[in-house]
Amino acid sequence: MYRKITIVLMIILIAATSSCGLRRDAPPGEAPNPRNQTELQREDMLAKSDQEAVEENINGYNIEDDLRITQTTQDDDRISCIDQEQRAEILNNIGSKPMNTVLEEYDSTLPEAIIDTLQYHQYNISYDYLLITAEDGAKIRENPKPDTNFVAHIETLEKMSLLQRVEGEELEGSNIWYRVAFENGNEVKEGYLHSTEGTPRNFRFDRMQDAINELRQQVAEGELHFISNYKNENGAPPQEGDAAVDEYGYRVYHSAPAYNEANTESEYRYIPDGMLVRILEETEDFYRVNALTFGEDYYIPKQYIDTNVTLSQLNHVIVVDRDQQNQASFEVGEDGLNLVSYTLSTTGTPGNFSFETTLGSYKAIVKRDRFQYLESGTQNIAGYAPFAIRFTGGAYIHGVPVAYEEEDGQQVDPGLIEYLHTIGTFPRSNMCVRNFTSHAEFLYNWIDIENGAVIVIE
Structure with a gap:
């Protein structure tokens, strides 16, 4: 009975999209809670929770559905x-x-400039x-x-x-x-x-290679900076209307306003936290930057860039392919790239109820052995994600989410979960990039966070 229900739910999800990257409605019975005023107010609480590492609900769909699908599709003769x-x-x-x-x-096959040096098997x-x-x-x-x-x-x-x-x-x-x-x-x-x-x-290694080489060339031309507005810590950007994203799919929250001119009355778009930029010049109140992902120049208010933190050397890169729902990680060598892992992943689901994993080149900002996430629509801790690397806003590359269980009125950690059958299928998370827990742990131990980047391609 459970197997039939969960399979039907997944096929509804599959039929609703012809491409992983397209915006679509949530399937019946699986819709994440819509963002409402309670959610918006909760962002104020989240902005104060950096030390406790508390984030929004990282699951675009109920994690229990993924666990149920996993349980009903596993057997000894798999x-x-x-x-x-x-x-x-x-x-x-x-x-x-x-x-x-x-x-x-x-x-x-691997492009000639990529050397197979796999460390994760x-x-x-x-x-x-x-x-x-x-x-x-x-x-x-x-x-x-x-x-x-x-x-x-x-x-x-x-x-x-x-x-x-x-x-x-x-x-x-x-x-x-x-x-x-x-x-x-x-x-x-x-x-x-x-x-x-x-x-x-x-695995589109040629596209991954092109994206890394482009970023490597940018770093070779001089140090890069990145937008810093995690949880709106440097000020909420201006907003017209109540839309949670701009016309390009980038969130208002965790972003900086990028003005066409050096004044706050000019037209603007959003550049998300973590996205890499090059500072071209400065005025009294702004940095004129080139946004590498967009290929355009903008004026960013100075509070949104910490000039003391840079990406001046590129050693490690993780490339996430949100169209194919897979990823690979590379060490950057003088003559080419060393492939250290390639595996399946699951990205954020786009729509009215949750956020997709946005395209672009990002600084690997911080890693945490775990962070906690909230139950949608409440301020209650629902669970945690292990072995996490944050690269934009509240979005991390992390292992399988773990929902706390209740025992005698107390929350109990049931322990790490290694595998979900839905990883590598279709977008199911909220902005984050979900990995098998063992791979998330590998990346957590491997990545050079100071000299590392995350690139999301389509």
Whole structure:
């Protein structure tokens, strides 16, 4: 019963969007509480809570739904994605079958300037993979035809290694199939899934490399600064109307006003806390800056930039791909980039009730072994997130959220949670970037916070 309910909820979520980055309404039964006057008043309390590390509710949807989905999709016979090395071996020996035409072979590799120096190996995942979106899971077939034998059954929202896109026999109006590989126990197998049963994803290392190289060039040209207005600590920016975001999707809260001219009567937009800028010149009240993400110059009131804190050397970078719902981390070397981890992640869900993870280049600001978050619409602590790296406003890269349990009228910590089945599927958090807890811990211990950055790409 629980499994059916949670799967239906997830498919409603999937059907509501054709792209991870699009704005959409919340599915019935899962809608986060809308921002209301109580929430706005609560921001004053949050602004005073930095030492206690208390944030807004970081979950775009009820975390209990994610836990329920995880519980109902796990079993002893679970099949999983294979790693990149296993996949490459299969591709080297793969051949066509007489009943299909190969349209595309998925053979993504690292760009030449990226060196594989992986330090995190907790989960197998290929550079190219298929996210299963079929409501009741999918049956992997021996051949790309509806009436062939089944090789295995795969749960919805699981990820399979992608090998080929092929033409096969028509099913539900389409003759497109995906050839996939997977591991069941210690045995590696392969088979076919129809195109209606999943959506291709991949790690776009070329785009990640381009984003890092652009930032590295900016740092080479001189030190960078960043906007500093966490919890409006340096003053609430001006606001027209009651919208929580501007036309570009950037929040009013945690942001600085970026004026077109050196006066507060001119037009402005918002630049969020943590976003990197270059100071070009200063007037009595403003810094004229170039906002790297926007490629435009603006005037920022001086209280929103701490000139004593800079990014003058780039050693570590985490790149989050909110379109593909995955991420990778890199050490920046003189001749290229060292890939130290790549894994799945879950970003903020855009809409009227919560906030997306905004695009751009950000300073890695601070790391915390945990921070607490509030229950929506109240000032009650609901739980905490472990191994957190803050990069903009109240948004962190962190491990699986832990909701406190109640025992004899007291809140009890049930302990860390490693895994959620929904990580790497579709946006489900509120601004934050959700990781498997072991990966969040790895990043927490690895990152050079003084010389580190976080880049969010689309």
